[in-house]
Amino acid sequence: MTCAYRHPAFDHVVGEPAASTSARMADADSLADRYATVSGDDLGDWPFYLGLAHFKLAVIAAGIQHRHDRGASGEDASGAGAAVPDLIAAGIAALRPTRHMARTSPAGQENP
Structure with missing residues (x-):
């Protein structure tokens, strides 16, 4: 989720520049x-989780707007x-798929 908070639209969610x-x-x-470099973790599913984080944040923003x-x-x-x-x-x-970035696994092999 932290990486989704980087999106400029997040300013609207918090109501001021974040x-x-x-x-x-x-x-x-x-x-x-x-x-990935520091932890040695494989982030091969990064696009999925980044997309999911943006969708979750969109739902949160819609809920805030609804309550308002x-x-x-x-x-x-x-x-x-x-x-x-x-x-x-x-x-x-x-x-x-075109957005998917190659990630390096802990074994040093590039993921597709």
Whole structure:
């Protein structure tokens, strides 16, 4: 989920610029690559999990917007729903085969 918080649409979910969307931070793929390098873990299913994270965040944003629209939120969450289309598009893009990045397994073999 942390890598999905890097998407600029996350600013709409929190209602202000989020630290996680800062251009000063590494992008989601760079974070995953660094994690794989340091941990030695195989992230061959990375596109699936990144796509799922974006979909989950879209559902959370829609829920926040729904509560706001019903007067059930304690703060101004009027912009949360604006993030939903962009997060769904990011989830779909993450699942596209052309987006899949080669990852190196702990044994040093490249995954397709």
